[in-house]
Amino acid sequence: MTREEFATHACEQVLRFTRVNKWDDLSEELKVQLGFNMGAMALGLSLSKEDGFLALSNARQGRIAMGEFREHVRSVILSHKIVVDEAKVARPF
Numbered sequence: 001m002t003r004e005e006f007a008t009h010a011c012e013q014v015l016r017f018t019r020v021n022k023w024d025d026l027s028e029e030l031k032v033q034l035g036f037n038m039g040a041m042a043l044g045l046s047l048s049k050e051d052g053f054l055a056l057s058n059a060r061q062g063r064i065a066m067g068e069f070r071e072h073v074r075s076v077i078l079s080h081k082i083v084v085d086e087a088k089v090a091r092p093f
Helices: 001-017 028-044 052-059 065-079
Strands: none
Touching: 001 028, 001 065, 028 052, 052 065
16 A cells, blocks of 8 residues: 555545544544544645644544534645545445
């Protein structure tokens, strides 16, 4: 898997796991997976702290709604011209 494929996969997973209404709707396992994939996305796209972990932290702490965080992530993905597979994003978890 190339670095670009890894970053794309991470983006898809972050979008997938942020379909919930709030952070606490995720199991502990999925919270860890979301954090890991957000880190992989941040590294792969060279995101700033604000676009990466601070945004995730704000969603985790309820400062922003999960939907708002998801839209932030989607805008970051689009700004980097990453094409995600919506079928992968829509998979159940």
